[in-house]
Amino acid sequence: QKEVEQDPGPLSVPEGAIVSLNCTYSNSAFQYFMWYRQYSRKGPELLMYTYSSGNKEDGRFTAQVDKSSKYISLFIRDSQPSDSATYLCAMILEGFQKLVFGTGTRLLVSP
Amino acid sequence: EPEVTQTPSHQVTQMGQEVILRCVPISNHLYFYWYRQILGQKVEFLVSFYNNEISEKSEIFDDQFSVERPDGSNFTLKIRSTKLEDSAMYFCASSEYRLAGGSSTDTQYFGPGTRLTVL
Numbered sequence: 001q002k003e004v005e006q007d008p009g010p011l012s013v014p015e016g017a018i019v020s021l022n023c024t025y026s027n028s029a030f031q032y033f034m035w036y037r038q039y040s041r042k043g044p045e046l047l048m049y050t051y052s053s054g055n056k057e058d059g060r061f062t063a064q065v066d067k068s069s070k071y072i073s074l075f076i077r078d079s080q081p082s083d084s085a086t087y088l089c090a091m092i093l094e095g096f097q098k099l100v101f102g103t104g105t106r107l108l109v110s111p
Numbered sequence: 112e113p114e115v116t117q118t119p120s121h122q123v124t125q126m127g128q129e130v131i132l133r134c135v136p137i138s139n140h141l142y143f144y145w146y147r148q149i150l151g152q153k154v155e156f157l158v159s160f161y162n163n164e165i166s167e168k169s170e171i172f173d174d175q176f177s178v179e180r181p182d183g184s185n186f187t188l189k190i191r192s193t194k195l196e197d198s199a200m201y202f203c204a205s206s207e208y209r210l211a212g213g214s215s216t217d218t219q220y221f222g223p224g225t226r227l228t229v230l
Contacts, residue, residue: 041224042224043115043202097142097144097167098159099146101153102153
């Protein structure tokens with residue numbers, strides 16, 4: 001079983017749609033959860049960060065962590081064509097520094 | 112806004128040659144990292160560096176790799192004898208502290224990457 005699993009997509013939605021992106025993971029010891037956005041041939045850009053379980057909202061973005069199900073989500077409201085990118089989930093074990101990434105989901109938002 | 116910078120943006124080298132990839136982390140950050148991303152694959156951790164020593168490394172980071180902070184601003188990754196399979200995007204990242212207790216200021220910020228092509 002892969003440590004972090006993420007559907008590679010592509011996920012195609014019309015502008016204004018609500019987007020749901022998800023990751024599952026196998027190691028229940030993960031404590032820190034991030035979502036990064038990566039445009040083609042660029043570095044990952046931090047979008048959201050959550051510690052342990054719960055929800056976090058920042059503008060159009062909401063991150064959710066369900067540790068009991070080992071499942072994390074990123075919701076994007078009122079999606080824009082500029083949101084078209086690859087979205088990477090990443091997580092870290094308590095006491096470590098190594099970010100463990102999912103493969104990324106490619107999102108395409110059409111005008 | 113402060114950012115991590117990397118040079119060169121693209122490096123082409125012959126198999127067996129040594130390459131040095133350079134990074135300038137965000138100025139008040141204390142922890143430094145290298146990751147790589149082979150085309151079409153996920154981002155993989157290579158090494159973390161704090162207080163002039165390696166604090167964590169992956170199984171990918173074998174004896175052909177080394178890291179150094181030669182001065183107060185640069186952080187370098189050296190690959191001694193490049194192989195075809197070293198072709199990838201190499202990302203440098205930095206953080207102010209290591210993650211503890213949930214402060215988002217301790218998360219890792221990435222540079223734009225160096226694309227390494229080994230022929």
